Amino acid sequence: GIDSEYIVILIDGEKLSGNTSGSVDFNRLNINDIDRIEVVKGASSVIYGSNAIGAVINIITKKHSKGFKPNLGFRFSNYNTKNFWSSLKFNIGNLFLNTDYMSKKSDGYDTTPSTPKTWDLRKFDDITLSQKLVYEFSDSSVLNIKYKYYDFEFFQPPENLIDRPHRKRYVANNYNINFKKNIFSNNIDLSLNYDQYRKYHILDDDYSQTNDDRRFPWTVDEYRSFKIIDVFSIKNQLLTLGYEFTKDSGKS
Numbered sequence: 285g286i287d288s289e290y291i292v293i294l295i296d297g298e299k300l301s302g303n304t305s306g307s308v309d310f311n312r313l314n315i316n317d318i319d320r321i322e323v324v325k326g327a328s329s330v331i332y333g334s335n336a337i338g339a340v341i342n343i344i345t346k347k348h349s350k351g352f353k354p355n356l357g358f359r360f361s362n363y364n365t366k367n368f369w370s371s372l373k374f375n376i377g378n379l380f381l382n383t384d385y386m387s388k389k390s391d392g393y394d395t396t397p398s399t400p401k402t403w404d405l406r407k408f409d410d411i412t413l414s415q416k417l418v419y420e421f422s423d424s425s426v427l428n429i430k431y432k433y434y435d436f437e438f439f440q441p442p443e444n445l446i447d448r449p450h451r452k453r454y455v456a457n458n459y460n461i462n463f464k465k466n467i468f469s470n471n472i473d474l475s476l477n478y479d480q481y482r483k484y485h486i487l488d489d490d491y492s493q494t495n496d497d498r499r500f501p502w503t504v505d506e507y508r509s510f511k512i513i514d515v516f517s518i519k520n521q522l523l524t525l526g527y528e529f530t531k532d533s534g535k536s
Contacts, residue, residue, distance in 0.1 A: 290337040296345055296430075298460055301479045301507035301532065309481070312434045312456055314386050314412050316355075316369050319346040348380035348418045349373065363405075365390035382416040392439075400443040410436035424466035432458040437486075453484040453499075471515040479507045503536040 293300060293308040300308050324340040352374045359367040369386040392407040394400065414432040421427070434456040462475040483502040511528035 292340045294340065294342040296460075297342060298475065298477045299479070299507055299509065299530075300458070301456075301481045301505040301534075309436075309454065309456075311388075311410055311436055312412065312432075313343065314369070314384050314414060316357075316371065316386065317345045317384050317414070319344045348375070348382060348416070350375050350380075363391050363393045378420040380416075380418040380420075382414075382418075384414045385412070387411045392441075394441065401441055403441045406438045406441065408436065408438040410434070426464050428460070428462040428464075430458070430460040430462075432456075450485055450487045452502075453486055454481070455484070456481045473511075473513040473515075475509075475511055477507070477509045481505045503534065505532075505534040507532050 295313075300312070322342040322344060324342070326339065353372075355369075355371040357367075357369045365388075367386075367388050369384075371382070371384045373380075373382045375381070387410070389409040390405065390407065392403050392405045394403040396402070396404070412432070412434050414430070417429040419427045434454070436454040437451055439451045456479070458477075458479045460475065460477045462473070464474075465472050482504050485500045485502050487498040487500070508531045509528060511526060513524065513526035515522065515524050
C-alpha cells in the first residue's frame with residue numbers, strides 16, 4: 285500500500301500542518317462537529333498537490349443554522365477517563381456564531397505490570413476550542429471566519445519519572461478566512477489559511493505542580509495558503525479554474 289504521507293487530509297477543504305509519525309494528529313478534531321467525510325480515491329495531484337497520490341480525505345464540519353442551539357455532554361469511564369464537550373450556536377439576523385469546546389483526560393492504564401515503564405495508554409490531557417463566525421451578505425455571498433486552538437499533553441509512566449522527568453505538549457493554532465460569491469452562475473471561492481503546530485518537551489520534576497516546569501521547543505510546523513477557485517458551466521460542461529499559493533515549513 286501507499287504510505288500515509290501520500291494521503292492528504294483536509295478540514296473543510298483546507299490542509300493541516302504538523303504531521304505526527306507521518307499522519308495528521310486526529311486528536312485535533314472535534315468529532316461532535318463533523319457532518320460527513322468525503323473520500324477521493326486515487327491520484328489527485330493536479331488539484332491537491334504532489335502529496336495527493338493515494339487519496340484525499342475531506343472532513344466536512346457542520347453548517348451554520350438559524351436558532352439558539354446549546355449542547356452539553358459528559359462521559360466518565362475506567363481509569364478516571366473523562367470527556368466533556370459543549371457547543372453554543374445562535375444567530376443575530378444574518379450573523380451566525382458557533383463556539384465549541386471539548387476536553388479529554390485520563391490517568392492511563394497498564395495491562396502488563398511486568399513492564400512498568402511501558403504503559404498501554406499514558407496519562408493525557410487535551411482541550412480543543414473553536415470559534416466560527418459566518419455573515420450572509422445575501423444568498424449568494426457568504427463570509428466565513430474560523431479559529432481553532434488545540435492543546436495536548438501526555439505524561440511519562442510513574443516508573444520513568446526518575447530517569448526521564450518530562451512530558452510532551454502539542455499546541456496548534458488555525459486561522460481561516462473564506463469568502464464565497466455567486467456571480468452570473470460563477471461560484472467564486474476565495475480563502476486564506478494559516479495553521480501552526482508546535483511540539484514541546486517540558487521538564488517537570490513533580491507532576492503535582494506546574495511552577496517547576498521548564499519548556500523546550502521541539503519542532504514547529506507551519507502551513508500557509510491562499511487560493512481562489514472559480515466554478516462555472518458552459519452549456520452542459522462544469523469547469524473549474526483556480527490558483528493556489530502554499531508555503532509549508534518545519535524546523536526543529
